[in-house]
Amino acid sequence: MTGSASRRRLLAATLGLATLAATTGATTGATTGTAAAQSPKRIVATFTVLADMAQNVAGDAALVESLTRPGAEIHDYEPTPLDVVRARSADLVLWNGLGLERWFERFFSRAGHARQAVLTEGITPIGIGQGPYENQPNPHAWMSPTLALVYVENIRKALADIDPANAATYAANAERYAAQIRAVDARLRESLARLPADRRVLATCEGAFSYLTRDYGLREAYLWPINSEDEGTPRQIRAMIDTVRRTRVPAVFCESTVNDRPMRQVAREAGARFGGALFVDSLTAEDGPAPTYLKLLEANADMILRGFFGNQANR
Numbered sequence: 001m002t003g004s005a006s007r008r009r010l011l012a013a014t015l016g017l018a019t020l021a022a023t024t025g026a027t028t029g030a031t032t033g034t035a036a037a038q039s040p041k042r043i044v045a046t047f048t049v050l051a052d053m054a055q056n057v058a059g060d061a062a063l064v065e066s067l068t069r070p071g072a073e074i075h076d077y078e079p080t081p082l083d084v085v086r087a088r089s090a091d092l093v094l095w096n097g098l099g100l101e102r103w104f105e106r107f108f109s110r111a112g113h114a115r116q117a118v119l120t121e122g123i124t125p126i127g128i129g130q131g132p133y134e135n136q137p138n139p140h141a142w143m144s145p146t147l148a149l150v151y152v153e154n155i156r157k158a159l160a161d162i163d164p165a166n167a168a169t170y171a172a173n174a175e176r177y178a179a180q181i182r183a184v185d186a187r188l189r190e191s192l193a194r195l196p197a198d199r200r201v202l203a204t205c206e207g208a209f210s211y212l213t214r215d216y217g218l219r220e221a222y223l224w225p226i227n228s229e230d231e232g233t234p235r236q237i238r239a240m241i242d243t244v245r246r247t248r249v250p251a252v253f254c255e256s257t258v259n260d261r262p263m264r265q266v267a268r269e270a271g272a273r274f275g276g277a278l279f280v281d282s283l284t285a286e287d288g289p290a291p292t293y294l295k296l297l298e299a300n301a302d303m304i305l306r307g308f309f310g311n312q313a314n315r
């Protein structure tokens with residue numbers, strides 16, 4: 001591996017591009033008819049789920065983009081020089097925090113150019129608590145609709161901070177979006193309550209559902225604690241087969257951004273149904289089943305119900 005060499009090249013390229021960006025001037029968006037006379041603020045989020053939340057709060061008053069594309073793996077993402085330029089030239093950078101974006105921290109110091117907000121600020125993390133991750137927080141807090149409300153409030157505060165002229169717009173958008181999140185939360189609570197009491201286990205590839213399962217009274221089982229190079233080892237597969245047999249859980253799932261082969265093997269050997277790919281670390285493209293955060297939550301709940309009950313799950 002030539003990690004440090006490629007990193008040096010990346011940094012050199014970044015500096016070159018940054019100079020270029022500074023001399024050509026920042027991109028300006030089209031006028032969107034907001035109260036503010038200046039061009040809309042440019043917000044960069046580290047991944048698609050955060051970008052969608054931010055877009056809902058920003059409405060037409062600010063431009064939001066995601067550094068990583070739909071479907072991208074976000075734990076070990078390698079930022080391009082252009083990513084770094086895009087973030088540095090933004091008016092605001094939105095992070096998840098809880099150790100998710102270590103790939104980006106290396107290139108974009110928190111004392112860097114743009115203003116920034118960590119959206120898990122104020123959330124008490126659940127620990128991963130396994131092996132090499134023993135003292136690390138589980139970063140997937142957005143999977144809890146209740147905690148998503150904290151994300152939304154942190155986004156509202158950060159936007160009002162950099163763009164006080166549109167603060168009232170952001171507050172109104174945030175309130176409307178929070179109501180939508182609460183409505184989806186209520187629907188999920190009702191539908192997931194139908195899962196059989198003695199088999200309330202959500203078995204997935206990554207341990208990404210700690211926050212969601214806590215919200216809805218499920219137990220979590222997973223092949224590996226967090227996406228890394230250590231995915232689907234024979235030992236992990238063995239342990240999951242045992243768990244599925246012991247709990248008699250009818251269906252197992254994987255996540256859309258990782259290889260589902262190990263879990264398909266578990267399903268075959270343990271006699272469970274492979275329920276499909278849940279959405280966690282990324283939205284889908286516009287024409288996919290999870291183009292927004294709210295649709296991601298609903299698509300997952302539908303998939304879990306179908307996995308447990310077959311095609312009659314949703315009447």
Ligand SMILES: [Zn+2]
Pocket residue numbers: 075140206208227280281
């Ligand atoms: Zn993840």
